[in-house]
Amino acid sequence: MAVSMKTEYINVPGGFISLNIYGAENSQNIPVLYIHGGPGGNIESFRPMAEMLAEDRTVYLYNQLGCDERSHTGEESLWTPERYIESLGSLIAAIGAPKLHLIGRSWGAYLAAEHVLRVSPSPVISITMISPLISTKIWIADAKQRLAELGGDYLEAVEQCEREHHFDGRYYQEIIKKYNDNFRYRLSTVNRAGHRATPLKPKTASGMRVYRHMWGPSEFTCEGILKDIDITDKLHNIKIAVLLICGEFDQVRQQSCEYYRSLIPGSRMAVIPDASQTSYLEQPHIFYWTLRNFYECF
Structure with a gap:
């Protein structure tokens, strides 16, 4: 059964955000706000899950500033974590829900965590962290470990490219595709029964500029302004419910998610079998019921 969807435009510092609203806004269930990854990503891959969740609650999705061609992003000097954290706070205030669940994927999990660490009081009562970016150092270590698992000379070739600062070569791009096909969106799952979508929508030209500025040339090479991100020492201050989710073959390895879980009081963790970051x-059905069971606690 199709759910309704409408779009509202919300002014935030530096521009505006297109807020997609799924489901009935008068539902008695606590609404959900999804925060995509990247930086520079988009909401497209989560739309099918949003439609499932919106059968009994309102679900909000938005592309962050600079992640689609419509939103004005200003100068690169303004593409900072502070700006995106502030934008998230403005959006939550505009939604105006007395209680709100956040779902943050990758970089989105970092933004969700920073929001609840900085804003008090906040209507946010839970965060679901999918393949979270909490520490760039740990993220890169996981990525390099995954590269090594692919065999061949992938890891050695990547580290040579990093030493030479050369990332546009054909072999480096082939390694990115091999990595993505195994740990970000597994090609082997596309024909599985119940699969909900076709391959991921690429970043827009604007979104790619944000990604390259804030992160770098690939998931396993960070040279941007997020290279020193690490909020592991703050996680003990998160006092709301947290669910961490990773895939069995996720680029964020299970050991890292378990480490983050150990730092957040009362948090839970789920590993989705035979899945990667998406x-x-x-x-989708395992993910959906994992989330539904979590939300039944509220």
Whole structure:
């Protein structure tokens, strides 16, 4: 059964955000706000899951500033974590819900965590962190470990490219595709029964500029302004419910998610079998019921 969707435009510092609203806004269930990854990503891969969740609650999705061609982003000097954290706060205030669940994927999990650490009081009562970026150092270590698991000379070739600062070569691009096909969105799952979507929508030209400025040339090479991100020492201050989710073959390895879980009081963790970073596409029913069971606690 199709759910309704409408769009509202919300002014935030530096521009505006297109807010997609799924489901009935008068639902008695606590609404959900999804925060995509990147930086520079988009909401497209989560739309099928949003439609499932919106059958009994309102679900909000938005592309962050600079992540689609319509939103004005200003100068690169303004593409900072502070700006995106502030934008998230403005959006939550505009939604105006007395209680709100956040779902943050990758970089989105970092933004969600920073919001609840900085804003008090906040209507946010839970965060679901999908393949979270909490520490760039740990993220890169996981990525390099995954590269090594692919065999061949992938890791050695990547580290040579990093030493030479050369990322546009054909082999480096082939390694990115091999990595993505195994750990970000597993090609082996596309024909699985229940699969919810076709391959991920690429970043827009504007979104790619944000990604390259804030992160770098690939998931396993960070040279941007996020290279020193690490909020592990703050996680003990998160006092709301947290669910961490990773896929069995996620680029964020299970050991890292378990480490983050150990730092957040009372948090829970789920590993989605035979899935990578887009577990909500690859195993949608397992992901959906994992989330539903979590929300039944509220």
